[in-house]
Amino acid sequence: MKKYYLAVDIGASSGRHMLSSIEDGKMTLEEVYRFSNGMDNKDGVLCWNVERLFKEIVSGLKKCTELGKIPVSVAIDTWGVDYVLLDDQNNILGDVVGYRDKRTEGMDDEVYKVVSQEELYKRTGIQKMIFNTVYQLMAVKKQHPEYMEKATSLLMMPDYFHFLLTGVKKMEYTNATTGQLINPKTNDWDYELIDMLGYKKELFVPVSMPGEVVGEFTPEIQKEVGFNAKVVLPGTHDTASAVLAVPTNKDHALYISSGTWSLMGVERKEADCSEKSMKANFTNEGGYDHRYRYLKNIMGLWMIQSVKKEFKDDLSFATICEMASKESITSIVDCNDDAFLAPDSMIAAVQDFCRNTNQPVPESVGEIAAVIYNSLAKCYSDTIKEIEDITGIEYDTVYVVGGGANAGYLNELTAKYTGRKVSAGPTEATAIGNITVQMLADGVFKDLAEARTAIGNSFDIKKY
Ligand code: LFR
Secondary structure: OOOEEEEEEEOOOEEEEEEEOEEOOEEOOEEEEEEEOOOEEEOOEEEOOHHHHHHHHHHHHHHHHHHOOOEEEEEEEEOOOOEEEEOOOOOEOOOOEOOOOHHHOOHHHHHHHHOOHHHHHHHHOOOOOOOOHHHHHHHHHHHOHHHHHHOOEEEEHHHHHHHHHHOOOOOEHHHHHOOOOEEOOOOEEOHHHHHHOOOOHHHOOOOEOOOOEEEEOOHHHHHHHOOOOEEEOOOOEHHHHHHHOOOOOOOOOEEEEEOOOEEEEEEEOOOOOOHHHHHOOOEEEOOHHHOEEEEEEEOOOHHHHHHHHHOOOOOOHHHHHHHHHOOOOOOOOOOOOHHHOOOOOHHHHHHHHHHHOOOOOOOOHHHHHHHHHHHHHHHHHHHHHHHHHHHOOOOOEEEEEOHHHHOHHHHHHHHHHHOOEEEEOOOOHHHHHHHHHHHHHOOOOOOHHHHHHHHHHHOOOEEO
16 A cells, blocks of 8 residues: 655745655655645735635645545645744634734844844844744734733644644744744753743743654544544744755755745754854754754745736746846846845836946846846855855855756856856755655654655756
């Protein structure tokens, strides 16, 4: 009997259910269900519709029953930093505000009144992103203290979905680290910090590691979807899952997890919480097996996704890429500028940046996309220099994983700007990383090295 494992991978712009099994020593991957995602503007607040997302999760599970492919285990990963606060009846308190919402404006200063930026970095090793949970919770404390008062639990997004499936509340380690409240030495909550900030300590249950079992489906879910399965913790942070699927066992591999964001970095055995690292704004997010994801967030394909929505014609990403490759415009924007985080119009934001820096202003679809792709590649090249300077190691190859590995033109530019070899794929790295942890937990692979070798042998990888 073939054994199936199911990854439910939900990104900021879409979600998918991916079934996997082992055939002739290779991992297979089959998309059984797909749905869209995005933050809704609810009276001026950017929110996630978690009720709809959970319905989609359930619909995808039903699809497995229809196909007669019943997984032995299921695991959910999502983007980081966002969470729900629950009251004693497990009802969500307030809106589920998404990380691009502007409620965190000024919350950095509120946090620094209690703990300086330097001290916060020393304690957590997490890069400053204004949307980190630490700042979001400050916004709740200031704007809705009643929610903080009434809350009896806090669950990160994937933990919440796991809870709805099983009735069991766990907080998974890799995603918890994105909140900037975990101590990278103990690898658990920094309760002293949490206390200092006036967040309730009892909301933060000790973290659980990828590979641990959450529980089985509740009787209600079993009835609705038509089967029972174990829910296993993957690296519930999508980037942790993607990094796990980087198809190499080299000690020093430089990767870009390319999707809505471009997460560029390396794995390290110890966190670097030095001032130099803070100034360069690198993060030490928790990874599988406590391998720190030493990386930087780069605005990424969000910029392309956003301009795509604004173009009159419904163009595919492949077409946009192709059009960009024919342009010769040389303007470069700073992808990490806050102007690109959630602009009303990304096209206008890119044009304004060019205008304000006295560079040619892109007008056509191809030109706008060309400026974005070139700017991303330039940013990758700058980031490599910083990583090499900090780690003292040279990297000859950039491993691009995730959906963005499909952007052939961007891969060419990455090779050109960085002067390194580029390996592109697997494109479904997040789902593969999620499944890999389930397989490791089930004894399919003996360790991560064996799993990564299998990933490299199982999926399509292009070289530039
Ligand atoms: C990528 C990602 C990044 C995180 C951002 C916000 O999908 O998870 O790693 O910084 O989304 O959560």
